[in-house]
Each structure stands twice: as structure tokens, then as C-alpha cells.
Amino acid sequence: MSWLGVQNxxxxxxxxxxxxxxxxSSAGYTRNGSNQRIYICSHCGQPTHFDVNYQYPDIAPGxxxxxxxxxxxxxxxxxxNCVAASSYTGSVLISRKLLMNIAVREGAEEGKPFIYYxxxxxxxxxxxxxxxxxxxxIRKKGNEATxxxxxxxxxxxxxxIAFLEMLMKFIYEFPNKIPC
Known part of the structure; x- marks a missing residue:
């Protein structure tokens, strides 16, 4: 099977x-004999692949x-972005690391066991x-992934990601919205 040229x-x-x-968008490519489609974004011009209802890259959550x-x-x-690329274990591991980095940025000592953070x-x-x-x-899921x-x-x-977003808004975004 081959991809056919750009078409409506x-x-x-x-x-x-x-x-x-x-x-x-209506512009894109189709694969002869399959349900696969590649649509071209009308805003950025990048390709998005669809196979039935699966989208790649997917939407980054949060x-x-x-x-x-x-x-x-x-x-x-x-x-x-790991979630958008279907790299869910990688996302969980990075989320764990992000929690540790937030703690260190806020004054925790480096090089400690994760429970310390x-x-x-x-x-x-x-x-x-x-x-x-x-x-x-997050600690437990990170340990499980590791x-x-x-x-x-x-x-x-x-x-x-949803929890980390809320936590970072609580620590970084909301305090900076109040005029001093």
C-alpha cells in the first residue's frame, strides 16, 4: 500500500x-486500501496521522x-509531550522527577531519597x-514505573500531569498574580 498525493x-x-x-482541515494524504489519513493542519501546516480514531501526535494533556x-x-x-507521543511510562517517570525538582527548587536538599521530597x-x-x-x-506511580x-x-x-499542573499553579502561578 502506498500513500496517495495531497487531496481533498x-x-x-x-x-x-x-x-x-x-x-x-480537508487537505491531506490517504493510504490506498486503508482507513489511515494524514491531515495537514490549516494553522501550522504540520501533519497529523489518523488511523480510525487514533491520532498521532495526540494532544498533550494539561x-x-x-x-x-x-x-x-x-x-x-x-x-x-510524552503523552502526546504515547510514551506514558516516560511521562510518569518525568512527573516523578518534576516533583523532586520542585522540592529542590523550593529549598529541599539534593541527593535524598524520594520520600524526603x-x-x-x-x-x-x-x-x-x-x-x-x-x-x-506520584511517588508510588513513579516507583512502579521505575x-x-x-x-x-x-x-x-x-x-x-493534572495534579502537577494544579500544584505548580498553587506554588508559582497564583502567587505571582497578586500585585505586591
Whole structure:
């Protein structure tokens, strides 16, 4: 089977995994004898592959967080992009690392066992009320991804990103929105 040249495939609405815009595109490629389609984003011009309902690259979960230190922002983006690339175990591992980096950035000592960083964030008030269980959940999922054979799922990665987004908004974004 070969890919046929650019043609009108009929309009398809999707969120582009490259630029994040909701677009409707009809231009793209089809593979003869299959349900596979590659649509060209009408905003950024990048290709998005569809095989039935599967999209690649997928949409990165979560939202941008304002006022993040550069290293924290880079890890957060990497964790989100891993999900878009269907690298769920990688996203969970980066989420664990991100939690450790947040703790160190906020004054925790480097080179300690991971539980130290979880405790540090909770004891210093960086974790919202009833949030300690979530921080511990990231620790457990990260340990599972590191030390066990089983791979992580998309929902595992998405739930950790959702919590980390909230945590980083609590630590970095919201305090910077209040005028001094």
C-alpha cells in the first residue's frame, strides 16, 4: 500500500498535536486500501496521522502554567509531550522527577531519597490541604514505573500531569498574580 498525493479528504475537525489549535482541515494524504489519513493542519501546516480514531501526535494533556522556572517548565512540557507521543511510562517517570525538582527548587536538599521530597513539600505547606495523598500517589506511580515490569497507561500519566499542573499553579502561578 502506498500513500496517495495531497487531496481533498473531506473536512475533519481536530486539535492539532503540534500547535494545539482546534482546526478543520480537508487537505491531506490517504493510504490506498486503508482507513489511515494524514491531515495537514490549516494553522501550522504540520501533519497529523489518523488511523480510525487514533491520532498521532495526540494532544498533550494539561495546560500551560505561568511563572514557572525554566527547568521546571521544561520538565512539565516534556511530561506532557510524552503523552502526546504515547510514551506514558516516560511521562510518569518525568512527573516523578518534576516533583523532586520542585522540592529542590523550593529549598529541599539534593541527593535524598524520594520520600524526603514528598515529605518536604507537604511539611513546608507547598501541598494544598488534602493533597498529600496525591503527592504520595506520584511517588508510588513513579516507583512502579521505575522498579516494575508493567507499563503505565495514558490515564496514569494524565492524572499525574493534572495534579502537577494544579500544584505548580498553587506554588508559582497564583502567587505571582497578586500585585505586591
Amino acid at each position: 479528504l473531506g473536512s475533519r475537525k481536530f486539535t492539532c498535536g503540534h500547535c494545539g489549535n482546534i482546526v478543520a 495546560n500551560d502554567v505561568q511563572h514557572l522556572p525554566e527547568d521546571i517548565e521544561g520538565l512539565y512540557k516534556e511530561a506532557r 514528598v515529605t518536604y513539600l507537604a511539611d513546608k505547606g507547598y501541598v494544598p490541604p488534602n493533597g498529600r495523598g496525591w503527592v504520595d500517589h 522498579h516494575e515490569i508493567a507499563s503505565m497507561s495514558k490515564s496514569d500519566a494524565e492524572e499525574l
